[in-house]
Amino acid sequence: MVKMSHGPRSGSRRKLTKSKEERKKSIIGRMMQEFSPGDRVAIDIEPSVHNGMPYHRFQGYTGIVEGAQGNCYKVGVKVGSLTKYVIASPVHLKRIKG
Structure with missing residues (x-):
């Protein structure tokens, strides 16, 4: 028997799949x-x-940008009573007005 993989993308087929309309869009602006x-x-x-x-x-979570770290940004996300820090490239972030 082959052992099941437990890599960083396992169990994420629905979250990390684009629709046909999304595949046509350019991401250069993001x-x-x-x-x-x-x-x-928002983390998208x-x-x-x-x-x-x-x-x-962290897909769909919202947070506050704490600062830059290289080409990425450090985002503080509230998970329950804790604040967790996510380091993400700007292409994976969307600005929220407010």
Whole structure:
């Protein structure tokens, strides 16, 4: 018997699959966006870009940008009473107004 893989993308088929309409859209604008500390962002994973991809558990979470770390951003996300920090590339983040 072959052992089942428990890699970082296991169990994420629904979360990391694009629809036909999403496959046609260009992501260059999302790659070029910049954030400043204090901005509110939503984590929206872009499955076609593997660099700077956060763990799929954080798909859909919102948080506050704490600062830049290399080409990525450090985002503080509230999970229960804890604040967890996710390091994500700008292509995996969407700005939230407010």
